[in-house]
Amino acid sequence: MEQIEGTEQPAGLTEDQVLEALRxxxxxxxxxxxxxxxLVYSVKIEGGVVHIEYTLTTMGCPIGPLIEQQMxxxxxxxxxxxxxxxxxxxxxxxxxxxxxxxxxxxxxxF
Numbered sequence: 001m002e003q004i005e006g007t008e009q010p011a012g013l014t015e016d017q018v019l020e021a022l023r024x025x026x027x028x029x030x031x032x033x034x035x036x037x038x039l040v041y042s043v044k045i046e047g048g049v050v051h052i053e054y055t056l057t058t059m060g061c062p063i064g065p066l067i068e069q070q071m072x073x074x075x076x077x078x079x080x081x082x083x084x085x086x087x088x089x090x091x092x093x094x095x096x097x098x099x100x101x102x103x104x105x106x107x108x109x110f
Contacts, residue, residue, distance in 0.1 A: 013080035038098025048082025
């Protein structure tokens, strides 16, 4: 299998490590992390650059820049991360069904 140059990821850097770090980014209004809220749609690692697609609970939510800043700061401390490319997307629209069971229980959503 031929390796495409520039697509290998640093040894040890995994999507799980990135998601674990992102669990420290909280929606300030709801007090629940963005991973359990279902706001992180995808994580891809190329070289040392982490590409994240994320959304907000509502279109036009003013906390978008704050969340992105927190993602950048937290991931900068993860070994093997050389850069973060965070992209906010609005499709598919977020809905409460995307939350983890823990987040649903914390917010009383069943």
